[in-house]
Amino acid sequence: MAVDTDVLATAGRRRTFAVISHPDAGKSTLTEALALHAKVISEAGAVHGKAGRRGVVSDWMEMEQARGISITSAALQFGYRDCVVNLLDTPGHADFSEDTYRVLTAVDSAVMLLDAAKGLEPQTLKLFEVCRHRDIPVITFINKWDRPGRDALALCDELVERIGLQPMPLTWPVGEAGHFRGVVDLVTGEFVRYERTAGGATAAAEEHLDAERALAEVGPEWTRAVEEAELLAMSGGEFDRERYLKASATPVLFGAAVLNFGVRHLLDLLVSLAPPPSARPDAAGDERPVDAPFSGFVFKVQTGMDRAHRDQVAFARVCSGVFERGMVVTNATTGRPFATKYTQQMFGRERSTVDTAYPGDVIGLVNATALRVGDTLYAGKPAVRYPRLPTFTPTAFAVARPTDLGKAKQFRRGVEQLGAEGVVQVLTSDRRGDAAPVFAAVGPMQFEVAAHRMDAEFNSPIRLDHLPYRTVRRLLDPAQAPILNTGTRSEVLVRADGTLLALFLDEISLGMARRLNPDLALDDSLVDN
Numbered sequence: 001m002a003v004d005t006d007v008l009a010t011a012g013r014r015r016t017f018a019v020i021s022h023p024d025a026g027k028s029t030l031t032e033a034l035a036l037h038a039k040v041i042s043e044a045g046a047v048h049g050k051a052g053r054r055g056v057v058s059d060w061m062e063m064e065q066a067r068g069i070s071i072t073s074a075a076l077q078f079g080y081r082d083c084v085v086n087l088l089d090t091p092g093h094a095d096f097s098e099d100t101y102r103v104l105t106a107v108d109s110a111v112m113l114l115d116a117a118k119g120l121e122p123q124t125l126k127l128f129e130v131c132r133h134r135d136i137p138v139i140t141f142i143n144k145w146d147r148p149g150r151d152a153l154a155l156c157d158e159l160v161e162r163i164g165l166q167p168m169p170l171t172w173p174v175g176e177a178g179h180f181r182g183v184v185d186l187v188t189g190e191f192v193r194y195e196r197t198a199g200g201a202t203a204a205a206e207e208h209l210d211a212e213r214a215l216a217e218v219g220p221e222w223t224r225a226v227e228e229a230e231l232l233a234m235s236g237g238e239f240d241r242e243r244y245l246k247a248s249a250t251p252v253l254f255g256a257a258v259l260n261f262g263v264r265h266l267l268d269l270l271v272s273l274a275p276p277p278s279a280r281p282d283a284a285g286d287e288r289p290v291d292a293p294f295s296g297f298v299f300k301v302q303t304g305m306d307r308a309h310r311d312q313v314a315f316a317r318v319c320s321g322v323f324e325r326g327m328v329v330t331n332a333t334t335g336r337p338f339a340t341k342y343t344q345q346m347f348g349r350e351r352s353t354v355d356t357a358y359p360g361d362v363i364g365l366v367n368a369t370a371l372r373v374g375d376t377l378y379a380g381k382p383a384v385r386y387p388r389l390p391t392f393t394p395t396a397f398a399v400a401r402p403t404d405l406g407k408a409k410q411f412r413r414g415v416e417q418l419g420a421e422g423v424v425q426v427l428t429s430d431r432r433g434d435a436a437p438v439f440a441a442v443g444p445m446q447f448e449v450a451a452h453r454m455d456a457e458f459n460s461p462i463r464l465d466h467l468p469y470r471t472v473r474r475l476l477d478p479a480q481a482p483i484l485n486t487g488t489r490s491e492v493l494v495r496a497d498g499t500l501l502a503l504f505l506d507e508i509s510l511g512m513a514r515r516l517n518p519d520l521a522l523d524d525s526l527v528d529n
């Protein structure tokens, strides 16, 4: 087959990544700062800040709403230097859900954003676990350095100690957290001094000073920064791109997104270091080259919450070839054709129609009621089917019951469909019976969507009774289920794929069960297939 150098070259200039962080670490501020640097938006601050913030709406949606853009987008695309950067949204706060994890199946790299005062936080750890499972290279950005926070070396130590990730700083802060003057650029050896602009509204001005001048102007703070960075380099933190690409070490940058400090470094790094799209293994393990005919997979399906408009947008990541609007592609799951007449993509401010998209890009397929999360789409030959998306251990549980008992058939159909789509995981047990399945989710929003769709789409309104379980493990030996099904502190439920989930009220209940039954075969990994 002739190599399509154009697709290869274009794909080689794509950088598709997501930010993984805990709520409030500054993800939306950083997103905005990145877009600002890339000149997608002219002034930051316009949509940011407390005003107009709504708890249940993700910041991303909020940004879009403030700009009058549709809330259905999943990716922000912008140009930087000679690259096209696709930043995929990882909804946090109340929107945190299994979809957030699934987004990580569609990226080539990730930026781990940490709050300098807090370090690694629970949601970051969970998202990082998914990155690790998939060997996704991670760049770490330590944010809010303008505020009092922890010691830079301590933050780096935490990466090694808690997640076994070797930090390789590329910049090092000059001035402790709260007295941020700039960074040592460890590649050039220069002092990059930041100038505050009013409210961080425009890209921060940078002044570059050589080491001699830096020493003369900032004295001991400069010396200390250089010494600390050297210390880390000597203890294994020397930069090595291969280790980054293999996901065993992470380049580290320091900054303050709200002031746009360090954001240029991050963009430069993404462009120069982060991997472009590469051949993707299909379900059989064979790699589909980037320049093969078009293929992609659906990683997120968004259903309109408006009863009158049952619109559904399926977001697909392009894996190979060129996508052209109007193409008729095949859905590998059903074998049916799918016409892509209506396709959209986020481009800066506006939701625009996409005519062409390349590997690494995200396309939004409108009115895609036939598409499900995990579906593979392809054009031409050979056919391809990508592996099904991983399932994640849920953390919240609720018993679903039809409020209208006369709708048992609709109820069953709806539950089956939502389970198949991965809107929620559906769990059952002999003890509970089929009439009252347990919905399991990673975040509360999944319950909302499920309840809404049961009513609006399947005409079977439901009641959800939340269960008090907070700690979950996979039970590896089915013969041990009766042990956990005795009291009220634990229970074993079965997912449609046969996985057994052992639910415990809390860590204490889990600890007790383990003490009483030292042979309990439990697995605590988050990604469970």
Ligand code: G4P
Pocket: 021, 022, 023, 024, 025, 026, 027, 028, 029, 030, 048, 049, 050, 059, 092, 143, 144, 145, 146, 147, 255, 256, 257, 258, 259
């Ligand atoms: P998120 O999307 O990760 O949840 O975080 P978001 O960007 O909304 O930022 C959370 C808060 O942190 C925001 O404050 C934001 O201004 C602030 N922030 C983000 N980056 C920086 C930084 O580099 N330095 C400092 N000092 N603050 C930063 P807020 O919602 O406006 O109000 P408040 O939380 O300050 O009260």
